[in-house]
Amino acid sequence: SQQGEEDPQALSIQEGENATMNCSYKTSINNLQWYRQNSGRGLVHLILIRSNEREKHSGRLRVTLDTSKKSSSLLITASRAADTASYFCATDVIDNFNKFYFGSGTKLNVKP
């Protein structure tokens, strides 16, 4: 079965607040990635974290990975209305870098 489940399913915050989304997965991985999808559009890659990394930053994004708990979190700091989108985690399969599974996503609404 495909792995990678995000929670919460939906999150509504005010502009300026931080948004935290979580992802859990089932089997060992090489890498975990986060993608963003604006309504009606394709997915855009945000950040990749390798299985031997614990934390990674990119601008206002901070990703953590806990391989012992098989979980990751995405933190968006100082959110903006333009951050409104669905966010998905994607995991590959150990020893197979080229097969990716996506969760069902967290729908983030940032109110101006």
Added chain:
Amino acid sequence: NAGVMQNPRHLVRRRGQEARLRCSPMKGHSHVYWYRQLPEEGLKFMVYLQKENIIDESGMPKERFSAEFPKEGPSILRIQQVVRGDSAAYFCASSPPAGGANVLTFGAGSRLTVL
């Protein structure tokens, strides 16, 4: 660099007809993936191809669905005898040749509506 190009963006078919969705990967990318997304849901892996070779089709329904990535031209996802349950957004993604952590570049999707 035009990115991943999918067409058509929207396709309407009646039950029993065939749907053909096309995907041209990014320049330099040799791997193509097809995913299906139902409304308000995540992406479900369907198939992963290289040119002239299906690498993994474990997510493809056994009947009516097929995919190809010929030596020349785009990758095609073909759905024969469509049913209402095939209505979904179909996304294509591409990645560079294998060799480490690959990032997927997605197209804008093809939205299939079956009447």
